[in-house]
Amino acid sequence: MAASPTIRRRQLSAVLRRMRKDAGLSLEEAAKRVEWSRAKLGHIETGERKRPSVVEIRALLHEYGVDTTDPRHKAVLTLVRNAQQRGWWTRYDDILTGSYVELEAEATSIANYEAFGVPGLLQTPGLARLMQRARLWRNAEDIQRAVDARTRRQQILTGDNPTQLWAVIEEHALQRLAGAPEVMLEQIEHLIDLADSSNNVTLQVLPTDAGVHAGVAGPFVIMDFAEPAGPIVYLETYTDGLYLERDTEIARYRRLWDHIRTSALDEERTIPYLKKMMNR
CATH class of the missing domain: 1.10.260.40 (lambda repressor-like DNA-binding domains)
Structure with missing residues (x-):
């Protein structure tokens, strides 16, 4: 790519x-x-x-x-x-704002902590569609284009040299889908399949009963790139996002990431936990 x-x-x-x-x-x-x-x-x-x-x-x-x-x-x-070239995402510039997708497309590894939802790279089309419907101004055509764009983004996880993705997801982000049980079931099954079969995807669930932990400040993404480009921390906002590149900022979020991973279930316990969630 x-x-x-x-x-x-x-x-x-x-x-x-x-x-x-x-x-x-x-x-x-x-x-x-x-x-x-x-x-x-x-x-x-x-x-x-x-x-x-x-x-x-x-x-x-x-x-x-x-x-x-x-x-x-x-x-x-x-x-x-x-x-000076234009990427595939420019076809969706009314849907995908800012530089995030461009950066994501070239990252060699991504660490993603999500407190309120499922990372976009791991969403099924059903969940992506449900999330877009929550954006009240979108019509049916916009929703489908947004789903198509999200599916296209996920191609970085496959191929000959896939991006390494490590995601920590809060349990209540999945529980929130209980109002759409079919979507919830499909999404959890998808997470299990990815965690079980993908060498480049590592998944951890952070149970609600873990209590207060280092991630209370909110979700973030750490992206690493091939030299000479340095790492970036991305903090999402409602309209676009904030990009942090200073060494001190990167170091602070790496420490935060380590604490969050420690609070979450490890990879071996995450899959059984997700399977139990499906049967509740």
């Missing part, structure tokens, strides 16, 4: 920062050499400038001492061109 434009931009930003530092140039010095503002170069290095041109990046490479005989020259320009 090709990397998403968002990830390509993050990789490009990381590579260009490293090349500038290797050349012994400050941000101000490099910007002055190519007659740019400091802000323009800064935006390229942070990925805020979404589509830098090949001509612009070629000028930077020249100032960094990377000429056309250097293998890095072609590799960086390829990153630039790929960052």
Whole structure:
């Protein structure tokens, strides 16, 4: 699967920062050499400038001492061109807002704690449809497109090099489906099948009787990527989401994740527990 434009931009930003530092140039010095503002170069290095041109990046490479005989020259320009491509998700840009799906599509591993629902990557079409109906403004066509988009997202869990997914789900997130028993049964069966048969999917249930635990602050996702792109923590909001990238923030959420996993049933006990839920 090709990397998403968002990830390509993050990789490009990381590579260009490293090349500038290797050349012994400050941000101000490099910007002055190519007659740019400091802000323009800064935006390229942070990925805020979404589509830098090949001509612009070629000028930077020249100032960094990377000429056309250097293998890095072609590799960086390829990153630039790929960052300008459009992913499959743009067909659903009215349904899928923000950059989350682009990032998800390129993650090598995902850790997902869900307090109130089932992670989108694990939802059956029936549950996805039920969740979309709860969004009162959606018509039947929008609901189906949203379900199709969610199904398309789940393809990262299959194939030759699937994403590693580790999910912790609160028991009451499943119990809430009791009002739609067929959907609940189908969803729990799907979780059991995935946990039992997928080498890349690890599932833990956090029982309600575990009481107050480290996840009281709410759900989050930790995504890791191939070098040089660093990890991201995603916090969902009603309209889009918040993305955290600072080392201290990442470390804090990794500690939080470890505490939550400890409070949950381990993988071996989760499947029997889910089977008991089906028979209640």
